[in-house]
Amino acid sequence: MAATKKAEIKVTGMACAACSAAVERSLSNLNGVASAAVNLSAETASIEYDPERLQLVDLEKAIRDAGYDVVDDEVVLKIGGMSCAMCVAALEAALLKLDGVAEARVNLASEKAYVIYNPRLVGLADMKRAVTDAGYQFLGLAGEEGSADREKEARQKDLAEKKRRIIIGFAASLLLMALMYLPLHQVIPMTYHMALPDIMGLIMLALSAPVFVYVSLPIFRAAARSLSHRILDMDVMYGMGIGVAYLSSILGTFGVVLTPDFMFYETAVMLATFLTLGRYLEARAKGRTSEAIVKLVGLQPRKAVILKDGREKEIYAEEIMVGDMLLVRPGDKIPADGLVEQGESYVDESMITGESIPVLKKPGSFAVGGTLNKNGSLQIRATRVGKDTALARIISLVETAQGSRPAVQRIADRAVSYSSP
Known part of the structure; x- marks a missing residue:
């Protein structure tokens, strides 16, 4: 057997030695359990198991199948920085890797993660670390004092940053396009006409480089994050598209492999800007969704x-x-x-x-x-x-409806992962 892990699970409903023996027998019958010991007085089950064959949820299911219950805690985390279904999958995978997490469900629309966990094995600090290590923002617990304010502040900061990138990107794109069509041959002496293409390439490179890096940096970060989790999604495709366009422009400028005809500086910057605009509109829509739920919650008296x-x-x-x-x-x-x-x-x-x-x-x-x-x-x-209460059920239904994905969307998400080169 490979390296084993130990888990301690709180069990309720046991009344005698026969009960503890039944739990032990149910756990020991699982393929991958090295040992199982149940303490009746402490109402705990200590299990040593192979993590490659079993997960915590399998152990808990075996206990429940034996007729007893498991004491788990549930927490709702507020998450920032998610943009698509692939982000949901990556975050769920990061949380499920934690020893002690039995279930993790992430709602993209409400930007919440619902986690069922064993408090003896994992804590909130571990979940926070898993979220941040996966490349997302941990905004606290849902319903926590001040969490709504922190969420709103983070959303406004993100929107302001995206808006700034969009304005700079479009301004630079228009400038680069204007340079392409300006009659520079009429104002530059005849002596320098032969070198004009090289000069133009260097000018456009100098003007576009800082703007391209500033506007496209979040796109490349998202692509790198997806690749680090071995996920091929739209972020990877976007990053490859604008990256190849800009790289070919640099090669064309210096005549390495490509000619100056392959200079697409304005195209690369414009594409990055349009992608940022799409993310900006998406973030605004999600913000309004969250605000609608917050308004419903605000109807509840404290x-x-x-x-x-x-x-x-x-x-x-x-x-x-x-x-x-x-x-x-x-x-x-x-x-x-x-x-x-x-x-x-x-x-x-x-x-x-x-x-x-x-x-x-x-x-x-x-x-x-x-x-x-x-x-x-x-x-x-x-x-x-x-x-x-009726109001609480309405809020729950709204969150469920906003976070649910139809079958056709799941098919589309799967197709995206296959279409990435």
């Missing part, structure tokens, strides 16, 4: 007032439990779904139904979390909280 033993108590909305009595005053947002037990008031439900006319709520009426109480106080018995 705090709530509950009535307990006849007293009012202010708590965070995340702490609301099913059955709590909520006190909603005029002008407050309803913090959770529930049934009105006392009071009457008009509630603005336009964020759910689109109807601008407020709806009267009275005892027995159902109130939706996130809607705005208008004119009277309500006492509402919470029936759905947290991720089960």
Whole structure:
């Protein structure tokens, strides 16, 4: 057997020695497990396995197949710098390489990575390192205080940088094209006419070199990142295209292999600029998508007032439990779904139904979390909280819809990898 790895998994549901023996037997039956020992009192399974044959998810599946459960944590990471489906694949692969990560799903539209992991084997610092080593930005945890601001700041900085590259690229392209069509033979003495092509080539090289490097650097970085992960994607094709165009221009300028007829300085710069423009428009569209989700999240109130033993108590909305009595005053947002037990008031439900006319709520009426109480106080018995509320489910559906890929797109992504030379 090749070099083995050790994993320690938290197991729940074991009640006796027979339970621990069943877990051990299920793990030992896997082809690739060298040893498996279960500690009943600590509720842990220590496994030594061959990583070339098995992954952590296989070990956890064996435990679940035996009738027991595995305690895993889930975290949602905010990621920056992704541009295509290949970036998603590269980032998922980088996260899955970490010992202890059972599942990693990356959503390109919302720029989030959903990671299920074993906290005994891997931590947030390891995930952050994996993201940055893969060439992407780690923007913190989704829902973390200030993460939305950091994400917005990083997006605005990226858009400003792309816009600057586009302006400089187009300005330089127009200048280079103008030089090609200027009647320089009329202003340059006859003595230098024979050397005019060489002079023009050197002038265009001097003018285009700094601009080309500045505009195309992100494209070449993305291509290098893809190649480092052994992925042939559009970034590689773009980099090869503009790189070959500029290299042939240099060779043509100095007459090495090619003639001056092969000078395409303005073409290389223009192509790099158009590619950057495409990335700029894509980043703007993704930013608007993220902002739409942020606005939906913003509809959720952060705090709530509950009535307990006849007293009012202010708590965070995340702490609301099913059955709590909520006190909603005029002008407050309803913090959770529930049934009105006392009071009457008009509630603005336009964020759910689109109807601008407020709806009267009275005892027995159902109130939706996130809607705005208008004119009277309500006492509402919470029936759905947290991720089960209507608003939370709408947010989840929007994120799922934006991040889903149809089958035809997966076929197209696969075709791109084959079409790269």
